[in-house]
Amino acid sequence: xxxxxxxxxxxxxxxxxxxxxxxxxxxxxxxxxxxxxxxxxxxxxxxxxxxxxxxxxxxxxxxxxxxxxxxxxxxxxxxxxxxxxxxxxxxxxxxxxxxxxxxxxxxxxxxxxxxxxxxxxxxxxxxxxxxxxxxxxxxxxxxxxxxxxxxxxxxxxxxxxxxxxxxxxxxxxxxxxxxxxxxxxxxxxxxxxxxxxxxxxxxxxxxxxxxxxxxxxxxxxxxxxxxxxxxxxxxxxxxxxxxxxxxxxxxxxxxxxxxxxxxxxxxxxxxxxxxxxxxxxxxxxxxxxxxxxxxxxxxxxxxxxxxxxxxxxxxxxxxxxxxxxxxxxxxxxxxxxxxxxxxxxxxxxxxxxxxxxxxxxxxxxxxxxxxxxxxxxxxxxxxxxxxxxxxxxxxxxxxxxxxxxxxxxxxxxxxxxxxxxxxxxxxxxxxxxxxxxxxxxxxxxxxxxxxxxxxxxxxxxxxxxxxxxxxxxxxxxxxxxxxxxxxxxxxxxxxxxxxxxxxxxxxxxxxxxxxxxxxxxxxxxxxxxxxxxxxxxxxxxxxxxxxxxxxxxxxxxxxxxxxxxxxxxxxxxxxxxxxxxxxxxxxxxxxxxxxxxxxxxxxxxxxxxxxxxxxxxxxxxxxxxxxxxxxxxxxxxxxxxxxxxxxxxxxxxxxxxxxxxxxxxxxxxxxxxxxxxxxxxxxxxxxxxxxxxxxxxxxxxxxxxxxxxxxxxxxxxxxxx
Amino acid sequence: xxxxxxxxxxxxxxxxxxxxxxxxxxxxxxxxxxxxxxxxxxxxxxxxxxxxxxxxxxxxxxxxx
Ligand code: SF4
Numbered sequence: 112x113x114x115x116x117x118x119x120x121x122x123x124x125x126x127x128x129x130x131x132x133x134x135x136x137x138x139x140x141x142x143x144x145x146x147x148x149x150x151x152x153x154x155x156x157x158x159x160x161x162x163x164x165x166x167x168x169x170x171x172x173x174x175x176x177x178x179x180x181x182x183x184x185x186x187x188x189x190x191x192x193x194x195x196x197x198x199x200x201x202x203x204x205x206x207x208x209x210x211x212x213x214x215x216x217x218x219x220x221x222x223x224x225x226x227x228x229x230x231x232x233x234x235x236x237x238x239x240x241x242x243x244x245x246x247x248x249x250x251x252x253x254x255x256x257x258x259x260x261x262x263x264x265x266x267x268x269x270x271x272x273x274x275x276x277x278x279x280x281x282x283x284x285x286x287x288x289x290x291x292x293x294x295x296x297x298x299x300x301x302x303x304x305x306x307x308x309x310x311x312x313x314x315x316x317x318x319x320x321x322x323x324x325x326x327x328x329x330x331x332x333x334x335x336x337x338x339x340x341x342x343x344x345x346x347x348x349x350x351x352x353x354x355x356x357x358x359x360x361x362x363x364x365x366x367x368x369x370x371x372x373x374x375x376x377x378x379x380x381x382x383x384x385x386x387x388x389x390x391x392x393x394x395x396x397x398x399x400x401x402x403x404x405x406x407x408x409x410x411x412x413x414x415x416x417x418x419x420x421x422x423x424x425x426x427x428x429x430x431x432x433x434x435x436x437x438x439x440x441x442x443x444x445x446x447x448x449x450x451x452x453x454x455x456x457x458x459x460x461x462x463x464x465x466x467x468x469x470x471x472x473x474x475x476x477x478x479x480x481x482x483x484x485x486x487x488x489x490x491x492x493x494x495x496x497x498x499x500x501x502x503x504x505x506x507x508x509x510x511x512x513x514x515x516x517x518x519x520x521x522x523x524x525x526x527x528x529x530x531x532x533x534x535x536x537x538x539x540x541x542x543x544x545x546x547x548x549x550x551x552x553x554x555x556x557x558x559x560x561x562x563x564x565x566x567x568x569x570x571x572x573x574x575x576x577x578x579x580x581x582x583x584x585x586x587x588x589x590x591x592x593x594x595x596x597x598x599x600x601x602x603x604x605x606x607x608x609x610x611x612x613x614x615x616x617x618x619x620x621x622x623x624x625x626x627x628x629x630x631x632x633x634x635x636x637x638x639x640x641x642x643x644x645x646x647x648x649x650x651x652x653x654x655x656x657x658x659x660x661x662x663x664x665x666x667x668x669x670x671x672x673x674x675x676x677x678x679x680x681x682x683x684x685x686x687x688x689x690x691x692x693x694x695x696x697x698x699x700x701x702x703x704x705x706x707x708x709x710x711x712x713x714x715x716x717x718x719x720x721x722x723x724x725x726x727x728x729x730x731x732x733x734x735x736x737x738x739x740x741x742x743x744x745x746x747x748x749x750x751x752x753x754x755x756x757x758x759x760x761x762x763x764x765x766x767x768x769x770x771x772x773x774x775x776x777x778x779x780x781x782x783x784x785x786x787x788x789x790x791x792x793x794x795x796x797x798x799x800x801x802x803x804x805x806x807x808x809x810x811x812x813x814x815x816x817x818x819x820x821x822x823x824x825x826x827x828x829x830x831x832x
Numbered sequence: 833x834x835x836x837x838x839x840x841x842x843x844x845x846x847x848x849x850x851x852x853x854x855x856x857x858x859x860x861x862x863x864x865x866x867x868x869x870x871x872x873x874x875x876x877x878x879x880x881x882x883x884x885x886x887x888x889x890x891x892x893x894x895x896x897x
Contacts, residue, residue, distance in 0.1 A: 383861070383862065399857060399859050399860075400860075623860075623892035627890075627892050628892055629837045629838045630891070662894055665893060670865075670874075670891070671871045674866075675889050678864055679891070
């Protein structure tokens with residue numbers, strides 16, 4: 112491969128990590144170009160911890176109140192966190208990215224496995240900020256071995272993820288073994304047209320001899336990369352030892368790690384089978400509990416077809432017996448892959464490839480939700496989504512919405528340029544994915560921008576009915592809903608739509624607790640869960656951890672020694688986190704501190720949203736998320752929904768289905784308001800969902816510029832009594 | 833009659849925890865069961881006999897995502 116031209120180059124002395132931190136961040140402006148290494152203050156560590164906390168603090172300082180996603184000052188900020196890169200405990204290689212999202216116009220944070228987070232930290236940086244816009248196609252190269260940062264003119268004719276990642280591992284490695292010292296962040300062609308472009312973060316798989324991709328999929332980070340003309344970012348660090356983080360107490364770290372490794376080894380096969388199927392173990396379970404989205408979340412189940420996408424089908428397709436960890440030391444090893452897969456359509460037709468995933472979310476988004484129950488089609492759609500650099504969840508949820516618009520006659524074949532976009536029409540849905548990736552026509556380019564944009568564009572261009580689209584378009588805050596049917600869990604309405612950034616399941620998944628276990632009977636109980644779980648899970652994002660080893664395996668005695676509500680929190684694992692945090696950093700936190708550490712960042716991010724939305728950071732919920740919208744949805748569970756009406760004192764006999772739907776919707780909209788008030792109150796927010804000054808003070812984040820945002824947009828009448 | 837997660841369920845003599853899970857179509861693997869506030873080990877689901885009027889909690893643990 113030809114040598115790439117160096118457009119800018121800087122040398123630096125990599126700072127060694129001490130107790131999990133380098134206390135340095137890297138700033139690169141790709142427009143000017145300019146590089147700076149900045150100090151991390153003690154206050155930044157105390158208030159923001161690291162990872163997503165550092166991302167948001169740096170982003171806050173970098174943008175203006177009016178910054179749009181494609182303004183040069185928007186940044187992609189990437190950070191692992193103090194625990195990122197340890198190898199003794201499973202799930203410690205996560206990198207968190209934050210940016211102003213093209214979908215929502217406010218901050219979004221998204222995480223990925225792969226080696227990028229650890230290797231950039233080992234190269235000397237707790238966080239990396241990328242700002243500015245390049246005129247040329249570039250590749251950013253961080254060489255932690257030699258202490259060099261380069262901006263290179265890209266020589267890559269194909270920027271799609273699998274191709275460019277493979278090429279760049281080859282280009283920057285000096286040997287086969289050296290490929291493991293490299294990680295590439297890429298997007299793809301689709302991220303140029305789309306508002307939901309993803310960032311693929313790589314690692315080299317020495318057994319398969321291929322590069323593997325994990326995704327910071329959600330929110331549109333890949334779209335920003337392409338807007339900045341960044342074809343890829345590459346890091347290289349080859350001097351890794353077993354204690355790069357220079358931890359305080361390696362013994363404890365090892366002991367706690369060994370305990371969890373043993374637990375996974377002994378129990379995973381009888382619990383979640385993560386090592387064999389990854390999160391695809393959920394497919395039939397979600398179907399059984401009416402939670403699997405089918406045909407744009409109309410239904411939660413498809414008994415006739417579920418066998419075709421049963422986890423046992425995926426188990427056969429995933430290569431078994433390989434340790435599929437996405438970072439060293441992760442014995443949960445859920446990063447499953449399909450090897451030797453022959454592509455049937457599009458530019459890679461006929462090629463034999465290794466496809467990463469699919470995980471449960473993709474099985475549903477690029478499967479049941481578009482009416483497809485064919486693992487081979489889903490695997491191909493998954494391949495192309497990653498390759499083109501688009502988020503599988505937003506893509507699938509958007510396609511599901513578009514298919515329903517087509518079925519309802521809101522758009523027709525003239526609008527779609529001859530595509531018959533019916534649920535289950537695999538050929539035409541796949542063709543649309545290819546068209547979206549290159550922005551072939553106006554229709555494909557509209558679809559690539561996500562549901563909120565589509566609703567407006569379809570109404571304007573095709574005269575589609577706005578009210579219907581509002582009811583069935585499954586987005587919140589501009590972001591597409593992830594792949595669980597939330598209709599029957601009030602707490603999950605909050606878990607999805609009272610979140611910081613939109614309906615992603617990484618804040619709180621409360622459906623079982625609420626809908627099945629009935630552990631959250633009152634608004635206050637639900638609000639408490641919507642305080643605890645989002646904050647607890649935020650903590651993973653501050654320190655660089657993967658959530659899965661927390662509760663996708665549990666100690667054998669978890670449900671014997673803990674009462675039901677406590678068991679859901681997996682107390683022994685929570686204690687593990689306290690122990691490993693203290694072992695790395697030398698601090699002495701207690702388990703209660705995890706939530707307080709998170710609350711600081713959670714509330715800071717909420718104020719950030721208020722700032723970027725000029726006070727209008729509203730939480731919206733589509734009617735479809737609250738219950739049935741059309742008669743066929745009601746009739747699919749007629750007895751159940753008639754029973755729901757009776758529970759609220761409405762006699763269904765004699766009412767038309769439309770009238771029943773109307774009654775339930777009205778009631779549930781009232782419940783949504785009740786939930787919202789209870790949650791805002793528990794979180795220390797006002798009626799508009801703005802944290803109060805008292806909340807900021809309690810958490811020690813009452814910085815003048817943060818208080819100023821709150822004071823600017825809060826009114827005395829918004830106080831919740 | 834017993835209650836399962838707060839909902840009534842017909843009881844019959846000899847009814848086991850597994851019978852309850854089957855009756856409720858609770859197929860999730862990560863499930864914990866408490867009968868009158870006492871935990872039932874997973875290995876005993878098929879043999880543990882539930883008394884009449886029992887309060888059964890069949891708690892689905894959260895996973896995935
Ligand atoms: S549990 Fe899975 S996603 Fe998480 S770090 Fe391990 S392999 Fe990666």
